[in-house]
Amino acid sequence: MLFPRVGRKQPMLRIAWWAVVAFLCLGIALHLFPFYFMLVSSFKSGEEVLAFPPTFWPQDPSFAGWKLVFQIVQGSAGQLLDAPLWLFFWNSVQITFWVLVIGIPITSMAAYANSKLQRGPMARWSFLFFIGTLMMPAALTLIPNFLLTRNFPFALPNAPNIPGTDTAFPTFPIWDTHWAVIFPICFQAFNFLLFKGFFDTIPDSVIQAARVDGGSEFNIFRRIVLPMSVPVYAVTIWTAFSLAWDQFLWPLVVLQTPERMPMSVELYLLMERIVQSGGTSAEAAAAEAEVMQDMLGGGLSWNGLMVLAILQSLPVFIAFIVCREYLLRGIRLRGLK
């Protein structure tokens, strides 16, 4: 409740209340407008999308974009994509699945251990260490991470030799596999923060009572802490889901084989081909023009891309709607975001 119900008859309060409502409505409109434009653009024709000033309602609605996308999904749209779209979708699903399955238990258990099992200065140090990873700009870790995937577990261009010999340490090159995309975002410091914040609110005495009752630490976590924490799990699963689903730069860096790309990257590559105009040489320009010809000939334009963008953002929406109840409870619980 923003304002108490009691004094709402007061004129000043009433004005303030309506002002807040108007402000929130504006915020909602600003948030929803891109989605509206995306949806509307997908029904426009190729020329109308690029028309200026933009139209807010398709003058000549066409389903060309949607039809084309169905072909792309089935892989029957010629040279537009390297493989049918459902393959990239499936890649995204796999990556997201493993990020959640590995990441959420690790993050939550780390937070629980930090909140309830560690004590004294050590607890504070490890907390600061984990939170410190939030302050590290992603650009800074890009190259070390890349080297790590080449020679796991060494963040070096080449694995060092075993001392006294000429043979290098054995390494696990996970580069160009899905694992290279999954592992770095398994532990998310922000989710750690959410979990830790929640676990801190559980009274120590509940844990102590369970210990006196004879529950092992894992049993206490599973039987007593977990059922209390459903809302915070919903929030963290959702943030982890959207992060894993929408991540772009990192898979672009570590994945090389076209068939292994997640959907977010593939859509970008497709868009890139449309946007690029002109080349550095006559042959390149000619080749570009040919590709362009192919795509436009196939009917792909911005309207088709909008359909693909809708497909891309759909799972995040669905995930939100499915756990909306818990999300809102969790957000209210912690006053997040």
Add this chain to the structure above:
Amino acid sequence: MARIDIDHVVKHYVDDRIVQTNTGRPALDDVSLQVADGETISIVGSSGCGKSTLLKVVAGIEDPDQGRVRYDGVDVTGVRPQERGVGMVFQDYALYPSMKGKGNLAYYFDVHDSSKEEAEQRVRETAERMGVGFDLLLGQVPTTLSGGEQQRVAIARCIVRDPPLFLMDEPICNLDAKLREQTRVEIRKLLRKFKITTLYVTHDQQEAIFMGDRIVVMRDGRIEQVGTFDDLYYTPASRFVATFIGSPPISVLPAAVTDGRLQLAGASWDLPSPVRAAVPDGPVDLAIRPEGWRLDEADGLAVSVRHIERLPTERAAFAYGTVAGRNVTVILPVDHPERDQLTATPDLDRAYFFEPDGERPLHTPGVLELF
């Protein structure tokens, strides 16, 4: 059934901070206590005196920095709480919020590989033992229960598995007066019947007297005195115990002794011979219990009365007033007329003498021989 031996336990709490600034006093400072098999010990003290910490050390939830804890002579200092098998009631109930009342009681059996039937039966027995209306609490989640109801479930969770040792941390402080009385009697009966060794922490003297075979008075992480109520009341080991035990509290008046006569607020009396031997000449602090005054004698002190509280069940009234600027409480007959002034004489045979501004008692009256 267990004999508990707490041996020179010291406990410091560690701060969460990175730079340790904790140079304060320890939560427990060289605490030693022997609890006999089947005995109930009440632990009283003001808040922050280390009562709860002592319980946690005995339960194994907190590890002592120094010293040992033994159950039946077996050193359990390093043993995890899971393996000690004690029953504990926490001050904030500490019920498992995600389980219903029944689940709270059955959790012990869940983690101990007991059969479902056994758990069911024990829960049912406990529900009967806990009295009327307890069945209704079993089907509810703790968040829907009132404070008192939660506390009853917490007590039931503690007794459901017949532990050898009970640790109770203010288990009934949140019940309403009537239910508290009832539960107190119920717990006492239970302890008597099963002869379970119990440490019972409370801040309520009456409760401590009622529950405990012996009472421990704690202050600033140390045990001030251990003994029966009469020991504590009539032969306090320190000024703190004398002022802490007894309600209304003892009145302390600065006085002086010259040539075997006590001088106080303009009046003077001869000291009785046992007192004269113990109390040297010079300044002394005289402490008198409410019942240690004689009324309406010629050489009495003038007490200006603030108000009078009548206690019909006790056939008495307490007069709260001042003598020479110090608060005193005097017990009166219940039909004593309401007046602003009283004349009261300290009964020096039943008076306590302390060194001025010190803790040490010079003379205490000794346990009253009633029978």
